[in-house]
Amino acid sequence: MDVNNAQFPAVLIAGPPHSGKSVLIYSLTQALRQQGVAHYVFRACPDSEGDWSNEADQALVTTLRLKGAWTTEFVGQVTETIQRRQLPLLVDTGGRLTPEQEMIPAACTHAILLIADPPTQSAFGAAGSYEQERAQWHELLARNHVTVIGEIRSRLGGQDELSSSYPVVSGAITNLERGQTATGAAFFTLVSRLAQLFADAEAALAASRLPLVLELSELQDQLGGTGTWHPEQIPALLHSISPGRALA
Incomplete structure (x- = not known):
């Protein structure tokens, strides 16, 4: 199946561990739901996390969270689910991808890249600079024909920034801490970009009947x-x- 010709987008939230991906995807889906944008968040990681892990007391989340194994069967099921999507997807996956797990981004159509600045961990070995991590993620996404629509620096402090809104939304989002919700110009521009992307797919589907x-x-x-x-x-x-x- 050529997933890039699928009717609905599947947008991967990509980046190394501890960049704030779970908080970003929670914030994005909450904003899209408020606008009535049809979509689904697919948790493509065996860690039992979901909306609850950003809404509950974080000490309780640490106790309840159950990390599973990245088995071949799990990766295959995740990939097949993405390919057979019936709604636009936001795909939440882990920050370290083995060659076998690369099937997951390969099943997606678009990606938002979120990287801590400076990186504390890397998906590709020892943590390097922001630019090194960014280049390696771009290489992975390019060889799997995934279109990058967002590049966001995740920072613990400072100011939110919007550097570009099209074709790639780029900038910085600060304080992506569990229990919080993202704000700022870059975040709201991402929400608008996703809402338009998902609406365009719905319109194309209706026109193709x-x-x-x-x-x-x-x-x-x-x-x-x-x-x-x-x-x-x-x-x-x-x-x-x-x-x-x-x-x-």
């Missing part, structure tokens, strides 16, 4: 139905269909 395919929900509305089909509606249904129109 074949005119010969019956949309049963639309026919229900036209016939004054209530959502459940009944035998007595069949004559009206058949009368509404043009002669020779394909039913399958």
